[in-house]
Amino acid sequence: MTRIIALALAIGLGLAGGVAAQGVPQNDNLNATLWTQRSVEFKGTALTAFALAKLRLDEALKDPNWTAAPDEQKGGFGSLPPAVILDIDETLMDNSAYQGWMVMKDTSFDPKTWNAFVNTRASVPIPGAVEFCQYAESKGVKVFYVSNRTGEEEPATRDNMAKFGFPMGGNVDTFLMARERPDWTSAKGTRRAHIAKDYRVLLMMGDNFGDFTDEYRGGEAERLAVFEKHKARWGREWIVVANPTYGSFESAPFGHDFKKSQDDRRQAKRGALTAWPGP
Numbered sequence: 001m002t003r004i005i006a007l008a009l010a011i012g013l014g015l016a017g018g019v020a021a022q023g024v025p026q027n028d029n030l031n032a033t034l035w036t037q038r039s040v041e042f043k044g045t046a047l048t049a050f051a052l053a054k055l056r057l058d059e060a061l062k063d064p065n066w067t068a069a070p071d072e073q074k075g076g077f078g079s080l081p082p083a084v085i086l087d088i089d090e091t092l093m094d095n096s097a098y099q100g101w102m103v104m105k106d107t108s109f110d111p112k113t114w115n116a117f118v119n120t121r122a123s124v125p126i127p128g129a130v131e132f133c134q135y136a137e138s139k140g141v142k143v144f145y146v147s148n149r150t151g152e153e154e155p156a157t158r159d160n161m162a163k164f165g166f167p168m169g170g171n172v173d174t175f176l177m178a179r180e181r182p183d184w185t186s187a188k189g190t191r192r193a194h195i196a197k198d199y200r201v202l203l204m205m206g207d208n209f210g211d212f213t214d215e216y217r218g219g220e221a222e223r224l225a226v227f228e229k230h231k232a233r234w235g236r237e238w239i240v241v242a243n244p245t246y247g248s249f250e251s252a253p254f255g256h257d258f259k260k261s262q263d264d265r266r267q268a269k270r271g272a273l274t275a276w277p278g279p
């Protein structure tokens, strides 16, 4: 009898183990990637953001006191030529195929695989992005791209974006990549300041808090305080494109410390949730 129970247990455990081994792999980014890649809701959200940006651009052009870069734009900017500062990844260009690859392989971001992806020039425009950039250019507004892609990745990035008709800047270098100058760190304030010296910044667009302010790397309470400080800017001179797949929102709960294990990061993110205790 004991032997039969032991045998039954062994078969049961074996089956359970087998099911787990053959089950669908779990990855934290599946839903977010599916949403950005396939939902009409994402496409609608993006078109909404760029439609608003177009209205705000017209408004800003008429108001010489308007600036989107309050920390970087110093006095006397009213007579400067107008510009917009736009992030590239997940703001203008959709890299969800790279996210999809990470989900399928159950792996995480790595500069080497990212660089290989960039070099394939396989990114596609976010809905509404090309049309907005072309509209801005048609109004005499210089379109600057401030991206944390590297200088080494700039040629492939230019090829990829030129193919879709993004304005390329003419005789001005409008692609300001990370570390092209010693003080151009991944915090974008120094690059915004570089543009703000010569241009009045009408709008900033991004998918990440760091596309708007350098005060993005705090914990959640600190980020919320910075958000509140700038509350009047959102939807006016600061316009966000939704990106639920990655960004400083995700790393804030684990202190932006990517040396932590996946389990520790997931634990910290779970700990940050508001959760109903249940029935």
Ligand SMILES: [Mg+2]
Residues within 6 Å of the ligand: 087, 088, 089, 090, 091, 206, 207, 208
């Ligand atoms: Mg981005």
